Amino acid sequence: MSESEKTSNDEGFGSSDCSTDGQVEVIDQLHRFLQGEVPDGYRIGEERVPKLTADQAWTVIWYVQELHQQLSVEIERCDVCGEIYDSANSGDCLDYGESPHHFCDGCYYSEEHRAKVGQVRRTTA
Numbered sequence: 001m002s003e004s005e006k007t008s009n010d011e012g013f014g015s016s017d018c019s020t021d022g023q024v025e026v027i028d029q030l031h032r033f034l035q036g037e038v039p040d041g042y043r044i045g046e047e048r049v050p051k052l053t054a055d056q057a058w059t060v061i062w063y064v065q066e067l068h069q070q071l072s073v074e075i076e077r078c079d080v081c082g083e084i085y086d087s088a089n090s091g092d093c094l095d096y097g098e099s100p101h102h103f104c105d106g107c108y109y110s111e112e113h114r115a116k117v118g119q120v121r122r123t124t125a
C-alpha cells in the first residue's frame, strides 16, 4: 500500500503516519469542549458541561500529554494568541526564563517573540 501520493490539505484525520495533523484538530476540539462547547450531534446536560477557562482547559490537555502520553506532546498552545498548533511543523518554542513560551506561526517574530529572544541575547552576553 503506497501512501506517497497522499496529500492532507483539508483534513488530516485519516493519516496516522507520524503525522500530527489530526492531533491539532482533536486537541483543539477537546480544548473547546472543556470550555463548554459541546460537539455537533451531542447532547450533554447543562450542569455536566465543563466550563473551564482557556488556561484551565489547556492544563487538562497538558496533563494528558505529559503524564499519560495519550495526546501528542508536539501540539502546543501559543502563549501569545492562544492558538493551538503543531510545533513539529510550525511555530517556535523558547523554553527558558520564567516559563516556557510557545509561539504559533502567526506570532513568530511578533513583538512578544522578539522580546523573548531579546531577553536571552541580553542575558547570555
Ligand SMILES: [Zn+2]
Pocket (backbone or CB within 6 Å): 078, 079, 080, 081, 082, 083, 103, 104, 105, 106, 107
Ligand atoms: Zn499565536
